[in-house]
Amino acid sequence: MSSNEHSSQLDQNPDTKPETLGHTRAVATSLQHPSYEPPAGFDAVQPATHRASTVIFPSVAAMRSRDWRHKNGYTYGLHGTPTTFTLEARLAAIEGARHCMLCPSGLSAIALVDLALVAQGEAVMLPSNVYGPSRELAERLLTGWGITVQIYDPLDVVAARAAITQHTRLMWLEAPGSVTMEMPDLRALIKLAREHGVITALDNTWAAGIALKPFDLGVDIAMQALTKYQSGGADVLMGAVMTRGDALHERLLYAHMRLGLGVGGDDASLILRGLHSLALRYGAHDASARRIAAWLQTRPEVQTVLHPALPGSPGHANWVRDCSAAAGLFSFTFRPWVNAAQVDAFVDALRLFKIGYSWGGPLSLVVPYDMGATRGDAWAHGSPLVRLSIGLEDPDDLIADIAQAIRACLR
Ligand SMILES: Cc1ncc(COP(=O)(O)O)c(C=O)c1O
CATH class of the missing domain: 3.90.1150.10 (Aspartate Aminotransferase, domain 1)
Known part of the structure; x- marks a missing residue:
């Protein structure tokens, strides 16, 4: 969805137009309802920064017709604004994904994947060189909820095969490990996971959508800490979870909503700006x-x-x-x-x-x-x-x- 589509949708909202109530409004009311028209013909390089918790509906019927899941209308700031939808669309295009969800940090994006896809009695596989807090989350929180954590050597596909059990649901990949820098055989690990019906999630922060095309290698989920290269300024925290599969996206999307993982328009704007360079x-x-x-x-x-x-x-x-x-x-x-x-x-x-x-x-x-x-x-x-x-x-x-x-x- 382009930013122009988003703005035209907003322009059609009658509540953004000036109106008269037949008497002089109090300052308190006028302050909340300025007669503001967005500048016509202002096709700027950067999309506008939209901030919202509340989104106003023109009618009850409009409210009932909008569905937060479809991202074709605005319902509540947590579920997206024109600014966050634009950023999601651009990130998905760079990564070669169909869907993208923004999270308030890279680590929260990792948590989203874990919490959406692994349940009590099931198991998640993590490479031994995984980003430390991801392992901390798995070993301290997930195990407490009855989830088994299987640590595997990312350079040993045979050992990884031996570690998979009938309970394994998710295999994390990191390419390369962000401290010890081992580059795993992604193709072999993804093939292995596929053979066992295990979902693969790659922490693709290092490649930043540039050095590696994860969906071409067959990965199911690409996660990125936008905090690093997409921001480029060392001043924003944000994460993204991207997928091609519609069914998988839907599972993640419900967890995203239930966990309340929204991001603000200002932060999204900073990342949009960073993407150009x-x-x-x-x-x-x-x-x-x-x-x-x-x-x-x-x-x-x-x-x-x-x-x-x-x-x-x-x-x-x-x-x-x-x-x-x-x-x-x-x-x-x-x-x-x-x-x-x-x-x-x-x-x-x-x-x-x-x-x-x-x-x-x-x-x-x-x-x-x-x-x-x-x-x-x-x-x-x-x-x-x-x-x-x-x-x-x-x-x-x-x-x-x-x-x-x-x-x-x-x-
Ligand atoms: C490989 C990797 N993944 C995820 C993260 C988490 O990103 P954030 O700091 O935005 O939570 C980091 C942060 O250092 C990282 O190095």
């Missing part, structure tokens, strides 16, 4: 990250660089086969002679890289992770790990920043 920014993040990752590989202090586009990185062949680009996110580990305190000192010594969670924003970010604590014996690359989100600074300046921090702390 998404591909350019993504390409710049990608090019800089690959350059810095390649430089780090030449450093004697560095043990491993984990970036799916680098040969030797876990699942690199899957990246080559399925992806057309890479995000600005990667991790690395230092040689075993660098201790944990030195890694912390290195992170503190960085000037341009700021210490902070998230990724996809304009500033480069750094976070040290104690992988031994998180992954235990399954973590083969040494600990700690340093994750970098490469921003929009000049990569030479970022390399100089890393070099000075190494000189200051590791010699």
Whole structure:
């Protein structure tokens, strides 16, 4: 649905037209009913920002005829405004989906999928490198509701096959894991899930609708944290759940309504604005990250660089086969002679890289992770790990920043 369709629908609403009541209105009333006509011929680049909880119906008949599920009329702000419908339509088009639902954060989008599709007595599969709070949600909340959580190694399809039971309903995929950067064999995992009637949901935040086309690979649900690249400003939280199948969409849509996962028009406008520069920014993040990752590989202090586009990185062949680009996110580990305190000192010594969670924003970010604590014996690359989100600074300046921090702390 285009924004023009939305505005023409609003223009036809008689309640937005000035009217007389046969006497002078009190200020209190006039303040609520300004005689406002939207500017004619104002076909601006950005769609208007519509804010609403209440949507006014012209009559009882109109109220009864509108159905929140069909997104062809407005009923209540929670179920959508012209601004959120426009954003949903644009995101679905980029991802190759038929349906899109917005959620107030990426994590709430993950929760929506879990709560809509898995019930007591059933099981959900999560890759061992899944986004931490997604695992926390599953292991702390879902298990308390009688749902079994099955953790699988994303690089071991045989083990994943062995983990599936008759109770498994949902398999989460993450490509790549957003800290340890393994790129799974999505095709094999999706095929496996299909064979067992298990729904697949991909956290596709890293690809941002650009590097990977999940529905072409046969995934059922693509979820994204728009907080990262679509926003691009490090100042909005939002998530999206996208599908092609109508029946699956309907299951998700009811849960979306029942959980009250609406988003505000201002936030949706910020994401709509970010979308215009998404591909350019993504390409710049990608090019800089690959350059810095390649430089780090030449450093004697560095043990491993984990970036799916680098040969030797876990699942690199899957990246080559399925992806057309890479995000600005990667991790690395230092040689075993660098201790944990030195890694912390290195992170503190960085000037341009700021210490902070998230990724996809304009500033480069750094976070040290104690992988031994998180992954235990399954973590083969040494600990700690340093994750970098490469921003929009000049990569030479970022390399100089890393070099000075190494000189200051590791010699
Ligand atoms: C891979 C991944 N998925 C989901 C999320 C959640 O997004 P949000 O911060 O909007 O809840 C994040 C956030 O860091 C993430 O890295």
